[in-house]
Amino acid sequence: MKIYGQSSRRTRRILGVTLVSLLSFAAACGGGSSSDETSAPTETEAPTDSGAPATDAPAEETPVAGGTLRVGLEADVDGLNPTASALAVAGLTMASAVFDPLFTFDVDGNAVPYLAESIEPSADFMVWTMTLRAGVVFHDGTPLTTDAVIKQFEITRNDPLVGLAVKPYYPETDAVVKIDDLTMEFHPLDASQYFPTALTAQLGYIASPTWLDALAADPTLEQAPVGTGPFQFDSRTEDSVTRFVRNDNWWGTDIIGPTYLDAIEFFPVPDPDTRTEMIQNGELDLLHTTDTNQFQTYRDDPKLTTSIDENGEEYFLMINTAKAPFDDIRVRQALALATDRQGYYDLFNAGEGIMADQMFTPDSQYFNPDVKQDGNDPAAAAALVAEYCGENPVDADGKAQCTDGKVNMEYQWSGPSVIATRIADFYNENWKASFNVTFDEQNQQMHIQEAALGVYNVVGWRQFGAENPGDDRVWLECRNIGGISLNWPRYCDEARDALIKEIANPASPDERVGLIQELVQNLHDSYAYIFMTHSSWAIVNTDKVQGNCDRKSPDGNALVCSTNGRMYFQSTWLSS
Amino acid sequence: MRYYVQRVALAILLLLAVSMLTFGALNILGDxxxxxxxxxxxxxxxxxxxxxxxxxxxxxxxxxxxxxxxxxxxxxxxxxxFGVTFSSTGQPPVSGVVSERLPRTISLVFLAQMFAVVVSIPWAIIAAARAGKISDRISTINAFFLVAMPNFAIAVILKFVFSLKLGWTPITYVADDPLRSRLFQLLLPALTIGLPVAAVYQRLLRSDLITTLQQDFILLARTKGLSKTRILFVHALRPSLFSFITVVGLNTGALIGGSIVAETVFRIPGIGSTLVESIFRNDFPVVLAIVMIVASGFVVINLLVDFAYTLIDPRVRR
Structure with missing residues (x-):
C-alpha cells in the first residue's frame, strides 16, 4: 500500500472487494491495461495490506455533521437489487450506503458480525447458526427477521445469473432453516471454517422483504433500494446522479456511532480523465480509479490525498482449456512463453503497480516464492509449437489447428476501446512468430457471454483477489463447469478441488497457508492463466473528506475503509 | 393547400422508409x-x-x-x-427513457441553435459590410478554423480553458440540479456544437449578403441617402435569409449529431449518449425510438422551413 498526499504520514488498510453477482464483470471492460480490463466477480476478495487510515481526521478536529459528499464512480448500475443486479465495484459502493451486510471485514481481514449478532459453527463446520441483531428495521419500517434473510437468499439463489455463484454450494432444500425470528441455520454443502466471508457483500446485503415483494410487481423499484443502511434512497437519474440522504433512524447510531453526512451523491463518470478533472475542479470530493496513468497527477496535486491498493484482483490472459488447440498444455505453455510480460508492464502500466506471477503479491502470506510466471522466451515457445503442429495439424473435426507451422488462435477483447486494441496489437507482435492470431473485438455483453459459454480461445481478464482466498473456488472448481461456466477456462482438476476443500477446512492456519501456496502452484501448472499484473485501485479524496477510515463494527472492531475500489461512508464527514 | 399536403405526405413516406430501414438493420445486426x-x-x-x-x-x-x-x-x-426496453424486466419503458432524456437534448440543441443564429447574423453583416478588408479576412480565417475543428476538440479546449483554468463553468451536467444551474451547465456543451454551426451560418449569410448588396435596389437605397446600417439590416438582410433559413433547418440534424459528442464529453444523459449506449447493448426499441424521434424532428423542422419559404417568397407555392 502506498499513501500519497497530505495524509501520507499515515498508513491505511484496504481489504478486498466482495462480489457475488455473475454480472459484476459486466461492469468492467475487456482488454488489458489496468484501466481497461475485463473483471470477473469474486465471491469474496482479498485483503490488501494493513495499517491505519490515510484520510482520518487530524487529532484536533472533531467530526461535524452536515454536508453532501460527492463521489465519482467508474460506472453506473442498472439497478440496486442485491438479489439480481450486476453489482460490481461502483454498484457495491452505492449499495454499501443503503444496505448493511450481515458480516464485514475488519482491518485484520476477519469477517466480523454487522447485521448478524453472532454466528456459531457445528463441530464439523457443516451447519452455521446465525443470530440477527434485534431491533433493526429497514427504511420502510419493516423489521429485520430471519424470514427476510431467508426470502432474500432464496430469491438470489433462483436468479438465473446471480444464483450461479450460490446454487452449487447449497442443497436444493433446507439450505437455510429458520429457528426463530432472529435465528437461522445455514447448511452449506461443504465444510468451511470461513463460511461468514460469503455473507460480507452482495449475498450479505439484506433488502427489505416488503420492497422485494413490491419489486416483483414493479421492477422499476430496483432503482430505489430499501435496506437498513445509514443512508436511504432519495433520488436517482441514471447515468447522472444517485442521491442518498442520511437515515436518521439508523439502528447503528447508538451502537456504532453517528452518521455525519446529510447526503451522498454518486456520479457515474466512466471516463477517468473527466473524473480527475471533476475532483480538481471541485465538482467531486472523492473518487476511485484503476487508471494508472492518472496516479501521478493525483500525487502531484497538493489538495488531494491518494491511497493505492495493489493487492486486489489480478489481470491475466485466460485460456479456454476445453477447446483445441489450447486443450493441449504445450500450446498453453507456448503462449505463456511467447508473451513479453515485461514489455506489457512497461508499455501499459505507466510505471505503476507490480507485475504478477500468481494471484498473490509478494507481501501476502500466501505468496508462493517458487512460482514464477513463464514468459519472454519465444524460442522455447516456437519449439513447443513445432512439436504440437507436427502431431496435430488438424483437430478431430478436420479443422486446421496449424497453418505454416504456426498454431491458429483467436484473441478476444471487449470493445470498442483504443487501449484494448493497442494491447491486442502488442500481444500479436509477441505471438506472431508461433501463432496465427485473429482478432475478435466484441461488445462487452457478447464478450462475457462467449467467455461464460466457452466460445473463445484467449481473453484478457481481471479476477481473483478474494479476502478469503478459499472463496475464489467459484472460478476454479469442476462443479462450476457447465453450459454456463464460472470456471471460465473450463479446466477440471479433481486434485485441485480436493485442495480447495482442504483450504476451506484446514487443520491449522499454518497448514492453510501451505495449502493455498499449493493451489498457487496448481494454477501455474495448469497454464490456464498467464498472470500479467496486479490491479491497482486508487482512492482519491480532497482535503475536506475526513473520517472514512474510522468505521467500526457493532462490536467495536476497526473496519476497512475501502475494499478493492469499493468505498464506505458511515463514518465519513466533511470538514469546513 | 395542395403544396402543403404534398409536403406532409412526402414527410410521412420518408419517416416510414426510415423506420423500415432502421428496424430491418437493427434486427439483422445483433441478438x-x-x-x-x-x-x-x-x-x-x-x-x-x-x-x-x-x-x-x-x-x-x-x-x-x-x-x-x-x-x-x-x-x-x-x-x-414505444414498447419496452430489452432488459431482464423490460423496464423502464422506452417512452420513460425518451421522456426523461429528450428534454435535455432538446434544451442543448435549442441553446446551440440560438447561439449560432444570434452570433452568426451580426457576424455575417459586419463581414459583408467590410468585404475584402482585413477584418473580413480575419473573420474568414476564424470561421474556417471553427468549421474545421472537430466537435470533440472544441469541447476539450472549452473545458480546459473555461472550467479547468479559469474555473468559470462546471465540467459536467447534473440532472438533478435546479433549472438555472442546469442551463448554466449546458453553456459549454451548447458552445461546443454551436460554434462550428455559427461559422457555417456566417459564411453562408455573408456570401448572400454580398450578392444582395450588389443589387440595383440597394444602389437605389444608397442614392436615396439611407444609412448603411438601415440598408444592411432592413433592405439587404431579409432577401439574403433564404439560404440561411434552409441551412438552419438542415443543421438541426447536424446539431443532434453533434450533441452525441457533447453529451458524452460533458456527461449529459440525453438521447445522444443513450443512443450510443443502446446500440452497444442491442437495445433495439430504444435505438428505434430515438432514431424515429430524431428523424421526425428533422422532417418537421424542414417542413417548417419549407413553409417558411412560402412566407418569404409566395412564388414557391406555385
Missing amino acids: PLFNILGPVAGDVNNPDSIKMIALAKKEFSLDRSLPVRYFIWLSDFVRGD
Missing part, C-alpha cells in the same frame, strides 16, 4: 436476447435455458417474423407506445 437473459441466452444445450429463451422470445415478440414485428411496433408507435 438482443443477452440483454434479457444474460449468458443464459447462449446456453442452448440446457433444457432449462431453452425454456427461458423460448419464454423471453415470446414475451418480447422475438419469435415472430420480421414483418409482423415491424407492423406490431409501428401500430404501437403511432399510438405513442
Whole structure:
C-alpha cells in the first residue's frame, strides 16, 4: 500500500472487494491495461495490506455533521437489487450506503458480525447458526427477521445469473432453516471454517422483504433500494446522479456511532480523465480509479490525498482449456512463453503497480516464492509449437489447428476501446512468430457471454483477489463447469478441488497457508492463466473528506475503509 | 393547400422508409436476447435455458417474423407506445427513457441553435459590410478554423480553458440540479456544437449578403441617402435569409449529431449518449425510438422551413 498526499504520514488498510453477482464483470471492460480490463466477480476478495487510515481526521478536529459528499464512480448500475443486479465495484459502493451486510471485514481481514449478532459453527463446520441483531428495521419500517434473510437468499439463489455463484454450494432444500425470528441455520454443502466471508457483500446485503415483494410487481423499484443502511434512497437519474440522504433512524447510531453526512451523491463518470478533472475542479470530493496513468497527477496535486491498493484482483490472459488447440498444455505453455510480460508492464502500466506471477503479491502470506510466471522466451515457445503442429495439424473435426507451422488462435477483447486494441496489437507482435492470431473485438455483453459459454480461445481478464482466498473456488472448481461456466477456462482438476476443500477446512492456519501456496502452484501448472499484473485501485479524496477510515463494527472492531475500489461512508464527514 | 399536403405526405413516406430501414438493420445486426437473459441466452444445450429463451422470445415478440414485428411496433408507435426496453424486466419503458432524456437534448440543441443564429447574423453583416478588408479576412480565417475543428476538440479546449483554468463553468451536467444551474451547465456543451454551426451560418449569410448588396435596389437605397446600417439590416438582410433559413433547418440534424459528442464529453444523459449506449447493448426499441424521434424532428423542422419559404417568397407555392 502506498499513501500519497497530505495524509501520507499515515498508513491505511484496504481489504478486498466482495462480489457475488455473475454480472459484476459486466461492469468492467475487456482488454488489458489496468484501466481497461475485463473483471470477473469474486465471491469474496482479498485483503490488501494493513495499517491505519490515510484520510482520518487530524487529532484536533472533531467530526461535524452536515454536508453532501460527492463521489465519482467508474460506472453506473442498472439497478440496486442485491438479489439480481450486476453489482460490481461502483454498484457495491452505492449499495454499501443503503444496505448493511450481515458480516464485514475488519482491518485484520476477519469477517466480523454487522447485521448478524453472532454466528456459531457445528463441530464439523457443516451447519452455521446465525443470530440477527434485534431491533433493526429497514427504511420502510419493516423489521429485520430471519424470514427476510431467508426470502432474500432464496430469491438470489433462483436468479438465473446471480444464483450461479450460490446454487452449487447449497442443497436444493433446507439450505437455510429458520429457528426463530432472529435465528437461522445455514447448511452449506461443504465444510468451511470461513463460511461468514460469503455473507460480507452482495449475498450479505439484506433488502427489505416488503420492497422485494413490491419489486416483483414493479421492477422499476430496483432503482430505489430499501435496506437498513445509514443512508436511504432519495433520488436517482441514471447515468447522472444517485442521491442518498442520511437515515436518521439508523439502528447503528447508538451502537456504532453517528452518521455525519446529510447526503451522498454518486456520479457515474466512466471516463477517468473527466473524473480527475471533476475532483480538481471541485465538482467531486472523492473518487476511485484503476487508471494508472492518472496516479501521478493525483500525487502531484497538493489538495488531494491518494491511497493505492495493489493487492486486489489480478489481470491475466485466460485460456479456454476445453477447446483445441489450447486443450493441449504445450500450446498453453507456448503462449505463456511467447508473451513479453515485461514489455506489457512497461508499455501499459505507466510505471505503476507490480507485475504478477500468481494471484498473490509478494507481501501476502500466501505468496508462493517458487512460482514464477513463464514468459519472454519465444524460442522455447516456437519449439513447443513445432512439436504440437507436427502431431496435430488438424483437430478431430478436420479443422486446421496449424497453418505454416504456426498454431491458429483467436484473441478476444471487449470493445470498442483504443487501449484494448493497442494491447491486442502488442500481444500479436509477441505471438506472431508461433501463432496465427485473429482478432475478435466484441461488445462487452457478447464478450462475457462467449467467455461464460466457452466460445473463445484467449481473453484478457481481471479476477481473483478474494479476502478469503478459499472463496475464489467459484472460478476454479469442476462443479462450476457447465453450459454456463464460472470456471471460465473450463479446466477440471479433481486434485485441485480436493485442495480447495482442504483450504476451506484446514487443520491449522499454518497448514492453510501451505495449502493455498499449493493451489498457487496448481494454477501455474495448469497454464490456464498467464498472470500479467496486479490491479491497482486508487482512492482519491480532497482535503475536506475526513473520517472514512474510522468505521467500526457493532462490536467495536476497526473496519476497512475501502475494499478493492469499493468505498464506505458511515463514518465519513466533511470538514469546513 | 395542395403544396402543403404534398409536403406532409412526402414527410410521412420518408419517416416510414426510415423506420423500415432502421428496424430491418437493427434486427439483422445483433441478438438482443443477452440483454434479457444474460449468458443464459447462449446456453442452448440446457433444457432449462431453452425454456427461458423460448419464454423471453415470446414475451418480447422475438419469435415472430420480421414483418409482423415491424407492423406490431409501428401500430404501437403511432399510438405513442414505444414498447419496452430489452432488459431482464423490460423496464423502464422506452417512452420513460425518451421522456426523461429528450428534454435535455432538446434544451442543448435549442441553446446551440440560438447561439449560432444570434452570433452568426451580426457576424455575417459586419463581414459583408467590410468585404475584402482585413477584418473580413480575419473573420474568414476564424470561421474556417471553427468549421474545421472537430466537435470533440472544441469541447476539450472549452473545458480546459473555461472550467479547468479559469474555473468559470462546471465540467459536467447534473440532472438533478435546479433549472438555472442546469442551463448554466449546458453553456459549454451548447458552445461546443454551436460554434462550428455559427461559422457555417456566417459564411453562408455573408456570401448572400454580398450578392444582395450588389443589387440595383440597394444602389437605389444608397442614392436615396439611407444609412448603411438601415440598408444592411432592413433592405439587404431579409432577401439574403433564404439560404440561411434552409441551412438552419438542415443543421438541426447536424446539431443532434453533434450533441452525441457533447453529451458524452460533458456527461449529459440525453438521447445522444443513450443512443450510443443502446446500440452497444442491442437495445433495439430504444435505438428505434430515438432514431424515429430524431428523424421526425428533422422532417418537421424542414417542413417548417419549407413553409417558411412560402412566407418569404409566395412564388414557391406555385
